[in-house]
Amino acid sequence: MSEYLDPTAPVAQPRKTARRPSSLDGKVVTLLDISKAKGDHLLDRIEELLRERAKPKAIVRKKKPTFARPAPDTLRQEIVGGTDVLIEALAD
Amino acid sequence: MSLADPELDADLIEELYARGVTDGLPVVVPTRARVDRAVAASGRGHDELVALVPPNWGRATVEKVAVNAVMAGCRPEYLPVVLAAVEAVCDEVFDLHGVSATTNAPAPLVIVNGPLRATLDVNCGAGVFGSGWRANATIGRALRLVCVNVGGARPGEVSMSTLAHPGRYTYCIGEREEASPWESLAVEHGFAPGDSTVAVLAADAPLGVYDARSRTPEDLLATLAASLAVVSHHKMTHWGDTLLVLSPEHVTILGDAGWSKADVRRWLWGRLQRPVRELLPGRDGGEGLPEHVLRKFADPAHDSTPIPKFRSPDNIKIVVAGGTAGRFSAIVPGWTFSKGSALVFRPIRTPQSGGSA
Numbered sequence: 001m002s003e004y005l006d007p008t009a010p011v012a013q014p015r016k017t018a019r020r021p022s023s024l025d026g027k028v029v030t031l032l033d034i035s036k037a038k039g040d041h042l043l044d045r046i047e048e049l050l051r052e053r054a055k056p057k058a059i060v061r062k063k064k065p066t067f068a069r070p071a072p073d074t075l076r077q078e079i080v081g082g083t084d085v086l087i088e089a090l091a092d
Numbered sequence: 093m094s095l096a097d098p099e100l101d102a103d104l105i106e107e108l109y110a111r112g113v114t115d116g117l118p119v120v121v122p123t124r125a126r127v128d129r130a131v132a133a134s135g136r137g138h139d140e141l142v143a144l145v146p147p148n149w150g151r152a153t154v155e156k157v158a159v160n161a162v163m164a165g166c167r168p169e170y171l172p173v174v175l176a177a178v179e180a181v182c183d184e185v186f187d188l189h190g191v192s193a194t195t196n197a198p199a200p201l202v203i204v205n206g207p208l209r210a211t212l213d214v215n216c217g218a219g220v221f222g223s224g225w226r227a228n229a230t231i232g233r234a235l236r237l238v239c240v241n242v243g244g245a246r247p248g249e250v251s252m253s254t255l256a257h258p259g260r261y262t263y264c265i266g267e268r269e270e271a272s273p274w275e276s277l278a279v280e281h282g283f284a285p286g287d288s289t290v291a292v293l294a295a296d297a298p299l300g301v302y303d304a305r306s307r308t309p310e311d312l313l314a315t316l317a318a319s320l321a322v323v324s325h326h327k328m329t330h331w332g333d334t335l336l337v338l339s340p341e342h343v344t345i346l347g348d349a350g351w352s353k354a355d356v357r358r359w360l361w362g363r364l365q366r367p368v369r370e371l372l373p374g375r376d377g378g379e380g381l382p383e384h385v386l387r388k389f390a391d392p393a394h395d396s397t398p399i400p401k402f403r404s405p406d407n408i409k410i411v412v413a414g415g416t417a418g419r420f421s422a423i424v425p426g427w428t429f430s431k432g433s434a435l436v437f438r439p440i441r442t443p444q445s446g447g448s449a
Binding site for chain 2: 003004006007008010011037065068069070
Protein backbone atom coordinates (compact mmCIF):
# COMPACT_ATOMS: atom_id res chain seq x y z
CA MET A 1 0.00 0.00 0.00
CA SER A 2 1.26 3.46 -0.92
CA GLU A 3 2.28 5.75 1.92
CA TYR A 4 0.16 8.56 0.58
CA LEU A 5 -2.85 9.03 -1.67
CA ASP A 6 -2.47 10.33 -5.21
CA PRO A 7 -3.60 13.99 -5.51
CA THR A 8 -3.94 13.81 -9.29
CA ALA A 9 -6.85 12.60 -11.40
CA PRO A 10 -6.60 10.76 -14.69
CA VAL A 11 -8.00 13.03 -17.36
CA ALA A 12 -11.42 12.07 -18.65
CA GLN A 13 -10.42 12.18 -22.29
CA PRO A 14 -6.80 11.39 -23.14
CA ARG A 15 -5.84 13.50 -26.13
CA LYS A 16 -4.15 12.19 -29.26
CA THR A 17 -2.64 14.36 -31.96
CA ALA A 18 -4.46 13.99 -35.27
CA ARG A 19 -2.62 12.39 -38.17
CA ARG A 20 -0.90 14.97 -40.39
CA PRO A 21 -1.58 14.85 -44.16
CA SER A 22 1.45 14.65 -46.45
CA SER A 23 -0.02 17.28 -48.80
CA LEU A 24 -2.68 19.98 -48.64
CA ASP A 25 -3.66 19.48 -52.29
CA GLY A 26 -7.34 18.68 -52.69
CA LYS A 27 -8.00 19.15 -48.99
CA VAL A 28 -10.58 21.35 -47.28
CA VAL A 29 -8.62 23.65 -44.96
CA THR A 30 -10.38 25.51 -42.15
CA LEU A 31 -8.75 28.62 -40.74
CA LEU A 32 -10.04 29.26 -37.22
CA ASP A 33 -9.83 32.77 -35.82
CA ILE A 34 -9.98 32.54 -32.02
CA SER A 35 -11.04 36.22 -31.75
CA LYS A 36 -7.74 37.60 -30.52
CA ALA A 37 -6.93 41.06 -31.85
CA LYS A 38 -5.25 40.88 -35.27
CA GLY A 39 -5.78 37.13 -35.58
CA ASP A 40 -7.55 37.89 -38.86
CA HIS A 41 -4.40 39.61 -40.17
CA LEU A 42 -2.37 36.46 -39.57
CA LEU A 43 -5.01 34.21 -41.11
CA ASP A 44 -5.40 36.48 -44.15
CA ARG A 45 -1.69 36.05 -44.83
CA ILE A 46 -1.81 32.29 -44.23
CA GLU A 47 -4.72 32.05 -46.69
CA GLU A 48 -2.71 33.98 -49.30
CA LEU A 49 0.27 31.67 -48.86
CA LEU A 50 -1.88 28.55 -49.01
CA ARG A 51 -3.42 29.69 -52.29
CA GLU A 52 0.07 30.43 -53.68
CA ARG A 53 1.81 27.27 -52.54
CA ALA A 54 -0.84 24.53 -52.41
CA LYS A 55 -3.99 23.52 -54.23
CA PRO A 56 -6.56 23.09 -51.47
CA LYS A 57 -10.06 22.10 -52.55
CA ALA A 58 -11.42 24.92 -50.39
CA ILE A 59 -10.38 27.28 -47.63
CA VAL A 60 -13.07 27.85 -45.01
CA ARG A 61 -12.92 30.67 -42.45
CA LYS A 62 -14.45 30.18 -38.98
CA LYS A 63 -14.35 32.25 -35.82
CA LYS A 64 -14.73 31.46 -32.11
CA PRO A 65 -16.99 33.86 -30.19
CA THR A 66 -14.18 34.47 -27.66
CA PHE A 67 -10.60 33.37 -27.17
CA ALA A 68 -11.27 32.90 -23.44
CA ARG A 69 -13.45 29.83 -23.78
CA PRO A 70 -13.37 26.55 -25.70
CA ALA A 71 -15.14 26.59 -29.07
CA PRO A 72 -18.89 25.90 -28.76
CA ASP A 73 -19.95 22.35 -29.64
CA THR A 74 -21.86 23.51 -32.71
CA LEU A 75 -18.74 25.15 -34.12
CA ARG A 76 -16.64 22.07 -33.36
CA GLN A 77 -19.15 19.85 -35.14
CA GLU A 78 -19.17 22.15 -38.17
CA ILE A 79 -15.39 21.92 -38.33
CA VAL A 80 -15.15 18.18 -37.68
CA GLY A 81 -17.81 17.41 -40.28
CA GLY A 82 -16.53 19.69 -42.99
CA THR A 83 -12.76 19.88 -43.00
CA ASP A 84 -9.60 17.84 -43.51
CA VAL A 85 -7.12 20.27 -41.97
CA LEU A 86 -7.56 22.88 -39.24
CA ILE A 87 -5.25 25.82 -38.66
CA GLU A 88 -5.96 27.78 -35.49
CA ALA A 89 -4.35 31.19 -35.10
CA LEU A 90 -3.41 33.06 -31.99
CA ALA A 91 -2.38 36.68 -32.38
CA ASP A 92 -2.18 39.98 -30.43
CA MET B 93 3.26 5.80 8.25
CA SER B 94 3.81 6.89 11.80
CA LEU B 95 3.79 10.51 12.87
CA ALA B 96 6.86 9.56 14.92
CA ASP B 97 8.77 9.03 11.70
CA PRO B 98 9.81 12.54 10.67
CA GLU B 99 12.51 11.31 8.29
CA LEU B 100 10.00 9.37 6.20
CA ASP B 101 7.66 12.37 6.25
CA ALA B 102 10.48 14.59 4.98
CA ASP B 103 11.33 12.10 2.23
CA LEU B 104 7.71 12.05 1.08
CA ILE B 105 7.59 15.85 1.05
CA GLU B 106 10.57 15.76 -1.33
CA GLU B 107 8.93 13.05 -3.40
CA LEU B 108 5.69 15.01 -3.75
CA TYR B 109 7.61 18.09 -4.82
CA ALA B 110 9.57 16.04 -7.36
CA ARG B 111 6.32 14.68 -8.79
CA GLY B 112 5.20 18.25 -9.56
CA VAL B 113 2.04 18.04 -7.46
CA THR B 114 2.81 20.88 -5.04
CA ASP B 115 2.88 24.67 -5.34
CA GLY B 116 6.57 24.73 -4.46
CA LEU B 117 6.04 24.95 -0.72
CA PRO B 118 6.28 21.83 1.44
CA VAL B 119 2.97 19.99 1.76
CA VAL B 120 1.39 17.82 4.41
CA VAL B 121 1.70 14.19 3.31
CA PRO B 122 -1.85 13.00 2.44
CA THR B 123 -1.96 9.74 4.34
CA ARG B 124 -5.07 7.57 4.29
CA ALA B 125 -5.84 8.49 7.92
CA ARG B 126 -5.59 12.25 7.31
CA VAL B 127 -7.70 12.10 4.15
CA ASP B 128 -10.33 9.94 5.86
CA ARG B 129 -10.66 12.46 8.67
CA ALA B 130 -11.27 15.26 6.16
CA VAL B 131 -13.84 13.27 4.18
CA ALA B 132 -15.66 12.35 7.39
CA ALA B 133 -15.82 16.02 8.41
CA SER B 134 -17.57 16.85 5.14
CA GLY B 135 -20.36 14.34 5.74
CA ARG B 136 -20.11 13.28 2.11
CA GLY B 137 -19.07 10.06 0.39
CA HIS B 138 -15.48 9.43 -0.74
CA ASP B 139 -16.48 8.75 -4.34
CA GLU B 140 -19.10 11.46 -4.70
CA LEU B 141 -18.31 13.53 -7.79
CA VAL B 142 -17.94 17.22 -6.99
CA ALA B 143 -17.07 18.45 -10.47
CA LEU B 144 -15.09 17.82 -13.61
CA VAL B 145 -12.23 20.29 -13.46
CA PRO B 146 -11.20 22.15 -16.63
CA PRO B 147 -9.15 22.29 -18.69
CA ASN B 148 -8.34 18.56 -18.52
CA TRP B 149 -11.74 17.60 -17.08
CA GLY B 150 -10.20 15.60 -14.26
CA ARG B 151 -12.69 14.00 -11.87
CA ALA B 152 -12.80 15.87 -8.57
CA THR B 153 -14.36 13.42 -6.13
CA VAL B 154 -14.77 14.36 -2.48
CA GLU B 155 -11.75 12.16 -1.67
CA LYS B 156 -9.59 13.66 -4.42
CA VAL B 157 -10.36 17.16 -3.18
CA ALA B 158 -9.65 15.99 0.37
CA VAL B 159 -6.21 14.69 -0.67
CA ASN B 160 -5.33 18.11 -2.01
CA ALA B 161 -6.86 19.87 1.01
CA VAL B 162 -4.76 17.76 3.37
CA MET B 163 -1.65 18.58 1.32
CA ALA B 164 -2.53 22.28 1.57
CA GLY B 165 -2.67 22.04 5.36
CA CYS B 166 -6.44 22.31 5.78
CA ARG B 167 -8.02 21.21 9.02
CA PRO B 168 -10.71 18.55 8.33
CA GLU B 169 -13.55 20.99 9.01
CA TYR B 170 -12.37 23.26 6.17
CA LEU B 171 -13.17 20.63 3.53
CA PRO B 172 -16.80 21.76 2.98
CA VAL B 173 -15.49 25.24 2.09
CA VAL B 174 -12.95 23.81 -0.35
CA LEU B 175 -15.63 21.59 -1.93
CA ALA B 176 -17.93 24.59 -2.41
CA ALA B 177 -15.07 26.58 -3.96
CA VAL B 178 -14.25 23.71 -6.36
CA GLU B 179 -17.92 23.51 -7.38
CA ALA B 180 -17.97 27.27 -7.92
CA VAL B 181 -14.87 27.50 -10.13
CA CYS B 182 -16.15 24.58 -12.22
CA ASP B 183 -19.38 26.42 -13.02
CA GLU B 184 -19.27 27.23 -16.73
CA VAL B 185 -19.87 30.90 -15.90
CA PHE B 186 -16.49 31.03 -14.14
CA ASP B 187 -14.65 29.79 -17.25
CA LEU B 188 -11.91 27.93 -15.37
CA HIS B 189 -10.61 26.71 -18.72
CA GLY B 190 -9.69 30.26 -19.62
CA VAL B 191 -8.64 31.24 -16.10
CA SER B 192 -6.21 28.32 -15.89
CA ALA B 193 -4.78 28.57 -19.40
CA THR B 194 -4.61 32.29 -20.15
CA THR B 195 -1.38 34.24 -20.54
CA ASN B 196 -3.05 36.81 -18.26
CA ALA B 197 -2.65 36.55 -14.48
CA PRO B 198 -5.94 35.65 -12.79
CA ALA B 199 -6.26 33.46 -9.71
CA PRO B 200 -9.58 32.48 -8.12
CA LEU B 201 -10.22 34.74 -5.13
CA VAL B 202 -12.44 32.96 -2.58
CA ILE B 203 -14.72 35.23 -0.55
CA VAL B 204 -16.37 33.61 2.47
CA ASN B 205 -19.66 34.91 3.90
CA GLY B 206 -21.87 33.76 6.75
CA PRO B 207 -21.54 32.17 10.19
CA LEU B 208 -18.82 29.67 9.19
CA ARG B 209 -16.34 32.58 9.07
CA ALA B 210 -16.38 32.63 12.87
CA THR B 211 -16.55 28.84 13.30
CA LEU B 212 -13.49 28.29 11.12
CA ASP B 213 -11.68 31.51 12.14
CA VAL B 214 -11.54 32.90 8.61
CA ASN B 215 -9.76 36.23 8.73
CA CYS B 216 -11.98 39.14 7.76
CA GLY B 217 -10.06 41.82 9.65
CA ALA B 218 -6.54 43.19 9.95
CA GLY B 219 -4.27 41.98 7.16
CA VAL B 220 -7.14 40.24 5.41
CA PHE B 221 -5.13 39.52 2.25
CA GLY B 222 -2.02 38.65 4.25
CA SER B 223 -0.56 35.78 6.18
CA GLY B 224 -1.21 34.35 9.63
CA TRP B 225 -4.62 32.64 9.43
CA ARG B 226 -4.71 28.95 8.75
CA ALA B 227 -8.16 28.95 7.14
CA ASN B 228 -7.33 31.69 4.63
CA ALA B 229 -3.87 30.26 3.98
CA THR B 230 -4.98 26.70 3.33
CA ILE B 231 -8.45 26.96 1.76
CA GLY B 232 -7.12 29.10 -1.09
CA ARG B 233 -4.06 26.87 -1.37
CA ALA B 234 -6.21 23.73 -1.57
CA LEU B 235 -8.22 25.23 -4.43
CA ARG B 236 -4.99 25.99 -6.31
CA LEU B 237 -3.73 22.42 -5.83
CA VAL B 238 -7.03 21.03 -7.16
CA CYS B 239 -6.78 23.27 -10.23
CA VAL B 240 -3.26 21.96 -10.88
CA ASN B 241 -3.53 18.30 -9.87
CA VAL B 242 -7.08 17.56 -10.99
CA GLY B 243 -7.61 20.26 -13.62
CA GLY B 244 -4.15 19.95 -15.15
CA ALA B 245 -3.21 23.65 -14.79
CA ARG B 246 0.51 23.04 -14.41
CA PRO B 247 2.42 26.31 -14.58
CA GLY B 248 4.49 26.67 -17.72
CA GLU B 249 2.78 23.70 -19.41
CA VAL B 250 -0.97 24.31 -19.47
CA SER B 251 -1.13 27.38 -17.27
CA MET B 252 0.73 29.86 -19.42
CA SER B 253 0.35 33.06 -17.42
CA THR B 254 3.09 35.50 -18.35
CA LEU B 255 3.42 36.89 -14.82
CA ALA B 256 0.71 35.38 -12.57
CA HIS B 257 0.64 36.82 -9.02
CA PRO B 258 1.10 35.67 -5.42
CA GLY B 259 -2.63 34.89 -5.13
CA ARG B 260 -1.80 31.68 -6.95
CA TYR B 261 -0.40 30.37 -3.65
CA THR B 262 -3.58 31.25 -1.77
CA TYR B 263 -6.29 33.88 -2.24
CA CYS B 264 -9.06 33.71 0.33
CA ILE B 265 -10.75 36.38 2.45
CA GLY B 266 -13.81 36.67 4.63
CA GLU B 267 -16.17 39.64 4.52
CA ARG B 268 -16.22 41.63 7.76
CA GLU B 269 -20.00 41.66 7.81
CA GLU B 270 -20.09 43.01 11.38
CA ALA B 271 -18.34 46.23 10.32
CA SER B 272 -20.59 46.85 7.34
CA PRO B 273 -23.58 49.20 7.28
CA TRP B 274 -24.98 47.09 4.45
CA GLU B 275 -26.13 43.56 3.72
CA SER B 276 -23.30 41.19 2.88
CA LEU B 277 -22.16 40.25 -0.61
CA ALA B 278 -23.94 36.89 -0.27
CA VAL B 279 -27.22 38.33 1.04
CA GLU B 280 -27.15 40.87 -1.75
CA HIS B 281 -26.99 37.93 -4.18
CA GLY B 282 -30.00 36.11 -2.75
CA PHE B 283 -28.68 34.10 0.21
CA ALA B 284 -30.05 34.31 3.75
CA PRO B 285 -27.92 35.92 6.50
CA GLY B 286 -27.64 32.51 8.18
CA ASP B 287 -26.23 30.83 5.05
CA SER B 288 -22.51 30.30 4.72
CA THR B 289 -21.26 30.73 1.18
CA VAL B 290 -18.23 31.09 -1.02
CA ALA B 291 -17.98 33.45 -3.95
CA VAL B 292 -15.16 33.06 -6.46
CA LEU B 293 -13.79 35.80 -8.66
CA ALA B 294 -11.12 35.30 -11.33
CA ALA B 295 -8.94 38.09 -10.09
CA ASP B 296 -5.74 40.02 -10.40
CA ALA B 297 -3.74 41.00 -7.35
CA PRO B 298 -5.31 43.60 -5.04
CA LEU B 299 -4.48 47.23 -5.77
CA GLY B 300 -4.32 49.25 -2.57
CA VAL B 301 -5.95 52.69 -2.52
CA TYR B 302 -4.89 55.18 0.12
CA ASP B 303 -7.14 58.07 1.11
CA ALA B 304 -6.76 59.40 4.65
CA ARG B 305 -8.27 62.83 4.09
CA SER B 306 -11.65 62.33 2.41
CA ARG B 307 -14.61 62.70 4.75
CA THR B 308 -17.53 62.76 2.31
CA PRO B 309 -18.80 60.04 -0.01
CA GLU B 310 -18.16 62.19 -3.08
CA ASP B 311 -14.53 62.82 -2.13
CA LEU B 312 -13.79 59.20 -1.22
CA LEU B 313 -15.54 57.75 -4.26
CA ALA B 314 -13.67 60.12 -6.57
CA THR B 315 -10.45 58.62 -5.20
CA LEU B 316 -11.67 55.06 -5.65
CA ALA B 317 -13.01 55.78 -9.14
CA ALA B 318 -9.60 57.01 -10.30
CA SER B 319 -8.05 53.67 -9.34
CA LEU B 320 -10.95 51.65 -10.77
CA ALA B 321 -10.40 53.51 -14.04
CA VAL B 322 -7.05 51.79 -14.61
CA VAL B 323 -8.30 48.22 -14.12
CA SER B 324 -6.87 46.05 -16.91
CA HIS B 325 -5.86 49.13 -18.95
CA HIS B 326 -6.89 52.76 -18.57
CA LYS B 327 -8.69 52.60 -21.91
CA MET B 328 -10.30 49.18 -21.38
CA THR B 329 -14.11 49.52 -21.42
CA HIS B 330 -17.22 47.33 -20.89
CA TRP B 331 -15.39 45.46 -18.13
CA GLY B 332 -17.22 42.94 -15.93
CA ASP B 333 -17.18 41.95 -12.27
CA THR B 334 -14.51 43.67 -10.18
CA LEU B 335 -14.31 43.75 -6.40
CA LEU B 336 -14.07 46.85 -4.29
CA VAL B 337 -12.86 45.96 -0.78
CA LEU B 338 -13.80 48.81 1.55
CA SER B 339 -12.06 49.09 4.90
CA PRO B 340 -14.22 49.75 7.98
CA GLU B 341 -13.05 53.38 8.22
CA HIS B 342 -13.82 54.05 4.57
CA VAL B 343 -17.22 52.36 4.57
CA THR B 344 -18.23 54.34 7.66
CA ILE B 345 -17.97 57.54 5.60
CA LEU B 346 -20.47 56.11 3.14
CA GLY B 347 -22.79 54.47 5.66
CA ASP B 348 -22.94 57.47 7.99
CA ALA B 349 -23.95 59.69 5.07
CA GLY B 350 -26.86 57.33 4.33
CA TRP B 351 -25.49 55.95 1.09
CA SER B 352 -26.56 52.42 0.10
CA LYS B 353 -24.39 49.98 -1.82
CA ALA B 354 -26.54 50.64 -4.87
CA ASP B 355 -25.93 54.39 -4.49
CA VAL B 356 -22.18 53.77 -4.40
CA ARG B 357 -22.27 51.53 -7.47
CA ARG B 358 -24.38 53.97 -9.46
CA TRP B 359 -22.10 56.90 -8.56
CA LEU B 360 -18.94 55.02 -9.51
CA TRP B 361 -20.44 53.63 -12.72
CA GLY B 362 -21.57 57.11 -13.77
CA ARG B 363 -18.18 58.59 -12.99
CA LEU B 364 -16.32 55.89 -14.89
CA GLN B 365 -17.34 56.91 -18.39
CA ARG B 366 -15.09 58.36 -21.05
CA PRO B 367 -15.91 59.87 -24.44
CA VAL B 368 -15.04 57.88 -27.55
CA ARG B 369 -12.49 60.49 -28.57
CA GLU B 370 -10.37 59.67 -25.50
CA LEU B 371 -10.44 55.94 -26.16
CA LEU B 372 -8.73 55.74 -29.53
CA PRO B 373 -5.87 53.27 -29.96
CA GLY B 374 -2.61 55.17 -30.27
CA ARG B 375 -3.70 58.06 -28.10
CA ASP B 376 -2.23 57.54 -24.61
CA GLY B 377 -1.23 53.99 -25.45
CA GLY B 378 -1.73 51.49 -28.23
CA GLU B 379 -4.81 49.90 -26.66
CA GLY B 380 -8.26 51.40 -27.08
CA LEU B 381 -11.71 50.69 -28.41
CA PRO B 382 -11.66 47.74 -30.82
CA GLU B 383 -12.15 48.32 -34.54
CA HIS B 384 -15.67 46.85 -34.64
CA VAL B 385 -16.78 49.39 -32.00
CA LEU B 386 -15.02 52.34 -33.63
CA ARG B 387 -16.79 51.57 -36.92
CA LYS B 388 -20.09 52.54 -35.26
CA PHE B 389 -18.96 56.18 -35.00
CA ALA B 390 -18.67 58.48 -38.01
CA ASP B 391 -15.86 60.60 -36.55
CA PRO B 392 -14.41 58.85 -33.50
CA ALA B 393 -11.64 61.44 -33.02
CA HIS B 394 -14.28 64.07 -32.18
CA ASP B 395 -17.08 61.90 -30.78
CA SER B 396 -18.23 62.64 -27.24
CA THR B 397 -20.45 59.56 -26.75
CA PRO B 398 -19.74 58.27 -23.22
CA ILE B 399 -18.44 54.71 -23.00
CA PRO B 400 -18.68 52.97 -19.61
CA LYS B 401 -15.69 51.36 -17.92
CA PHE B 402 -18.00 48.68 -16.49
CA ARG B 403 -20.89 47.11 -18.39
CA SER B 404 -23.33 47.76 -15.55
CA PRO B 405 -23.30 49.24 -12.02
CA ASP B 406 -23.88 45.67 -10.79
CA ASN B 407 -20.44 44.66 -12.06
CA ILE B 408 -18.90 46.73 -9.25
CA LYS B 409 -19.01 44.20 -6.41
CA ILE B 410 -18.49 45.52 -2.89
CA VAL B 411 -17.36 43.87 0.34
CA VAL B 412 -16.18 45.28 3.65
CA ALA B 413 -12.97 43.80 5.06
CA GLY B 414 -9.78 44.71 6.88
CA GLY B 415 -8.70 46.22 10.16
CA THR B 416 -10.66 48.91 11.98
CA ALA B 417 -7.73 51.33 11.84
CA GLY B 418 -6.58 52.73 8.53
CA ARG B 419 -8.13 54.58 5.65
CA PHE B 420 -7.10 52.06 3.01
CA SER B 421 -9.28 50.17 0.60
CA ALA B 422 -8.42 47.83 -2.26
CA ILE B 423 -9.56 47.07 -5.75
CA VAL B 424 -9.40 43.48 -6.92
CA PRO B 425 -9.66 43.61 -10.71
CA GLY B 426 -11.62 40.77 -12.25
CA TRP B 427 -10.54 38.89 -15.38
CA THR B 428 -13.97 39.68 -16.68
CA PHE B 429 -14.08 41.07 -20.17
CA SER B 430 -17.16 40.50 -22.31
CA LYS B 431 -17.95 36.74 -22.65
CA GLY B 432 -15.26 36.01 -20.05
CA SER B 433 -15.50 35.02 -16.40
CA ALA B 434 -17.94 36.30 -13.76
CA LEU B 435 -18.45 36.07 -9.99
CA VAL B 436 -19.96 32.69 -8.96
CA PHE B 437 -21.51 31.70 -5.60
CA ARG B 438 -22.02 28.34 -3.94
CA PRO B 439 -23.53 27.55 -0.53
CA ILE B 440 -21.20 25.69 1.83
CA ARG B 441 -22.77 22.33 2.75
CA THR B 442 -21.68 21.05 6.14
CA PRO B 443 -23.08 17.97 7.92
CA GLN B 444 -24.94 20.43 10.17
CA SER B 445 -26.48 22.25 7.19
CA GLY B 446 -27.51 19.06 5.41
CA GLY B 447 -24.25 18.28 3.64
CA SER B 448 -24.86 14.56 3.73
CA ALA B 449 -28.25 14.90 2.06
